[in-house]
Amino acid sequence: MTEQPHIVEEIKKKYKNVDLVFGTHNLHRLPELLYRVIDGGVRVYETSRTDNEVAEGVPVKRCGNIHAWVTVMYGCDNYCTYCIVPYVRGHERSRRPEDILAEVKTLCGLGYKEITLLGQNVNSYGKDLGDATDFAELLRLICENTPISRIRFMTSHPKDISDRLIAVMAEFPQICNQLHLPVQSGSTELLKRMNRHYTREQYLETVKKVRAVNPGISLTTDIIVGFPGETDENFEDTLSLVEEVRFDQAYTFIYSRREGTPAAKYPDQVPEETVKERFDRLLALQNRISREINDRFDGEVVEVLCEGLSKTNIERYTGRTEGNKIVNFTSPENVTGRTVKVKIDNVQTWSLEGSLLEIIS
Ligand code: SF4
Structure with missing residues (x-):
């Protein structure tokens, strides 16, 4: 959105409290742009583009560890x-x-x-x-x-x-x-x-x-x-x-x-x-x-990479099959990060449910 000049112009005019606008092209320049705002006391609207460059080394915040x-x-x-x-x-x-x-x-x-x-x-x-x-x-x-x-x-x-x-x-x-x-x-x-x-x-x-x-x-x-x-x-x-x-x-x-x-x-x-x-x-x-x-998965055994506890039911673990099917399952032990076999005993439109059968790795 903030790569589009008409949007940037609109923000500039309508929202006087906005000090800094830049798009994904300039993400790697965030420290420099922030410094210009804080040190220079000016509003910065950076829309310049460097279409041929790929910026390496930008820090990444990861969500999850699997x-x-x-x-x-x-x-x-x-x-x-x-x-x-x-x-x-x-x-x-x-x-x-x-x-x-x-x-x-x-x-x-x-x-x-x-x-x-x-x-x-x-x-x-x-x-x-x-x-x-x-x-x-x-x-x-x-x-x-x-x-x-x-x-x-x-x-x-x-x-x-x-x-x-x-x-x-x-x-x-x-x-x-x-x-x-x-x-x-x-x-x-x-x-x-x-x-x-x-x-x-x-x-x-x-x-x-x-x-x-x-x-x-x-x-x-x-x-x-x-x-x-x-x-x-x-x-x-x-x-x-x-x-x-x-x-x-x-x-x-x-x-x-x-x-x-x-x-x-x-x-x-x-x-x-x-x-x-x-x-x-x-x-x-x-x-x-x-x-x-x-x-077709009802009663089948599927291989699941466990991503941790389910967000909606902390008594269950959740993970995905290779085919990207979400599987919520019970397990007597914490199998986060492990690849396991799960026996499916209930099927929903968007997910499968079952219980741990075996830890593979
Ligand atoms: S291929 Fe490119 S232009 Fe087409 S929908 Fe995907 S991102 Fe948009």
């Missing part, structure tokens, strides 16, 4: 017509593989067991580095050079997912059996208006390829409902794609106009009532599918 987020790249070059990110976060910039490896090794030394590699489109990783390291290669480097037990990543743009990446995912057991692949719409016509650069058929083909090498993979997605110009037919295409793929989970969003994006100017915005009705139908469909998929 799982950590590791940014591998910043920015985005895709310009989906509904999204403000490329305008405010700038072009894609990849961190150097050696810096990422060093961070993962440090995390392992601190006892972290699982990481999620982050980027707006991790499949573009390395394009700006000028060497042969792409995202598949980065995953291989991490698997071969660090003792991390579990690796997840997000987000993968469907147009950029490579055969090499699919192969590496199947090759290394550390890479979790899970893929978040945002489809946004099941209609090729709408995907074109969204500037997504893939068709419904190409998306389905990618899913087929991924499942061919990894049949049990857990698939999740993002879907926008009510994108400008979405017809009943376009929406039916989304429903039928959801039926066909059977995602483990879908993050569904009602389209919201973002000033500064091409789609905000599209004249054919969908009426609110229609959007709401479509959203409810999609949600009901996905809930049914998620529940059906989870039902």
Whole structure:
């Protein structure tokens, strides 16, 4: 938000008590900017951007000590017509593989067991580095050079997912059996208006390829409902794609106009009532599918990395399967940070419940 000049101007005018405004581009300059405010007694509105730089060494406050987020790249070059990110976060910039490896090794030394590699489109990783390291290669480097037990990543743009990446995912057991692949719409016509650069058929083909090498993979997605110009037919295409793929989970969003994006100017915005009705139908469909998929775990034994006590019930532990299913379970001893087998005896739409069977490691 604070990378957008019109927002910065508004804050400057309306909120005289605000002394300092800066965006994520300048996060590494916080000490210097604070000093300017405190020492100089001036208001600082820093909107300068250094799009080609990646600042290393910024201190990170970690939440939790089992799982950590590791940014591998910043920015985005895709310009989906509904999204403000490329305008405010700038072009894609990849961190150097050696810096990422060093961070993962440090995390392992601190006892972290699982990481999620982050980027707006991790499949573009390395394009700006000028060497042969792409995202598949980065995953291989991490698997071969660090003792991390579990690796997840997000987000993968469907147009950029490579055969090499699919192969590496199947090759290394550390890479979790899970893929978040945002489809946004099941209609090729709408995907074109969204500037997504893939068709419904190409998306389905990618899913087929991924499942061919990894049949049990857990698939999740993002879907926008009510994108400008979405017809009943376009929406039916989304429903039928959801039926066909059977995602483990879908993050569904009602389209919201973002000033500064091409789609905000599209004249054919969908009426609110229609959007709401479509959203409810999609949600009901996905809930049914998620529940059906989870039902298959009833009575099964699953492997869970325990993250600690459940926040909602301190008599239970909580953790995730490799497929990212949340499992709440009872255990006679503290198994935080351990990988355990849990026998599932109750199934919910968004989580599984059970009891400890065995400690694996
Ligand atoms: S939706 Fe994702 S890929 Fe598209 S422009 Fe935004 S950040 Fe980039």
